[in-house]
Amino acid sequence: MPTDRRSLFAAAGAAATLAALPAGQAAAQAAAADNPSFFRFRVGGLTATVLLDGIAVRQNPGEGFVRNADRATVEASLRAQGLPTGRITNFFCVVALETPRGIVLFDSGTGGQLAPTARGILPAMQAAGLDPARVTTIAMTHFHADHISGLTDAAGTALFPNAEVVVPEAEWAFWNDPATASRSAQAVQNIQRRFAAYQGRVRQVASTAEIAPGIRGVPTPGHTPGHTSFLVTDGPDSLMVLGDVTNRPEINLVNPGWHVIFDMDAALAETSRRRIFDQIAADRIRAVGYHWPFPANGHVLRAGDGYRLVPAEWLPTA
């Protein structure tokens, strides 16, 4: 456990954030209108918990959300799948994996700082009995704001005082390139501010590295240059933490050739997408998608030119 001054401040920050939401208040909120925000399942002998950070609603997904499909095509597909065409809900779902060496988080959520409908993962962690101080590793799939902003509170204080942040080296290199800073000043500023709180505790890794026992990177570039998924294996069981390989499954899991506007290199993203879903479908690997409808996990079947998600069942006990 780090004992330098920065870490102490970080610990104080995390404690203050939790203190703002004591168990009693959380229960009272739940009694009002909130739904539960966590879902547990096993990966071999390990317990994974999907944490619902929140949602963001986009109006008229037929207009400009998919670069290479026109409005009528997108809306017809949504209708055929029983979804509305006037709005689409994006979910923010973070995975926490309890391991013998502490909790591994995959991405850090919005920090409750990006949208009023997304509170961050701390309330969900508290409800699930997961103490932020027990997080020892945060593995980042990529550096978009909805994945990294939860590293700190609004004041820039680290929310996970004992965590090392593991970052794909290609992602780090891209966002720390001066050329990127001049093109994407706001995004880079946010990235620098979040990572500053973890100075000396950021570990760059190769895209296929084993970042912790049983957890290795699976390169899925395209959404961003260094976008990386992570495969968790315990015994015969495994889980693929996809990150943003797709947006909602009804968009570009069903239609893997559709290029959503957030993919920086859409053609490369499509190649990565098809490759990893072919593997997941063939090997029947359970997968979790950051923007999939909570609880955001299940199995994937091949279906025509694309794929179909079979959502996991919500069992009473993990």
Place this chain on the structure above:
Amino acid sequence: MPTDRRSLFAAAGAAATLAALPAGQAAAQAAAADNPSFFRFRVGGLTATVLLDGIAVRQNPGEGFVRNADRATVEASLRAQGLPTGRITNFFCVVALETPRGIVLFDSGTGGQLAPTARGILPAMQAAGLDPARVTTIAMTHFHADHISGLTDAAGTALFPNAEVVVPEAEWAFWNDPATASRSAQAVQNIQRRFAAYQGRVRQVASTAEIAPGIRGVPTPGHTPGHTSFLVTDGPDSLMVLGDVTNRPEINLVNPGWHVIFDMDAALAETSRRRIFDQIAADRIRAVGYHWPFPANGHVLRAGDGYRLVPAEWLPTA
């Protein structure tokens, strides 16, 4: 509020059951491995909560579970839908509707007395902040044991001390017919024992009666002779509480012509099933199925000769 001696005993029984699971213990159980067990959504200005009572697992659903489809056909259908063929999980999902006149429950669950994997609805009600003493109406779809056993604890004490039990008159007549008692002694004995705890508080209603403001019966006979669904309407919004019109959607919502062994008059059950799902699909009515995978609700689309469930999204706030 009733004040006779029976009701006092009933209240004491409910309190004792809850006392066995204080908030702290519930939280500790959750911290171990349990998943949350309730899900809220709005029906107009009302709040509905789906309560997960538990599950029961059946081995080899291809063998004898569907009367009029052979093993290969059933297993091929399950495989095509991404489900295993070796086992199928049945869920027990009770709906609680908060109304200005108290909570209306639709069915009462297993009472935690039928399977070790089904704890009954009291833990879910406590987690959702729903006090059993606030239940004023329990509307029964039918009298199978997994729907009525939750009326009382194992000792036969009423768990809902202030509730009236609303029963379809055809269902009541069938199970109180001496001919039924001689054919189905065990089922009838269980029914008599559960309802005895509510003596003087059982109201028989016609199959299309408005049982409470905005809640009316929809006859769906076949699963049992008096099986009744309930349509909740508030303003332009509505919810169909199906009961056992289907088993799991992957079985006889997708294949409405399949006759599951639990349907007493399978042909009549199929007629009821097709009629109500044609209505639900045409009018885009949200529906909740007692045995559907939790949270057990969504919209239904026509698909070929059958239907397809579009599960509701798990939103952070109802």
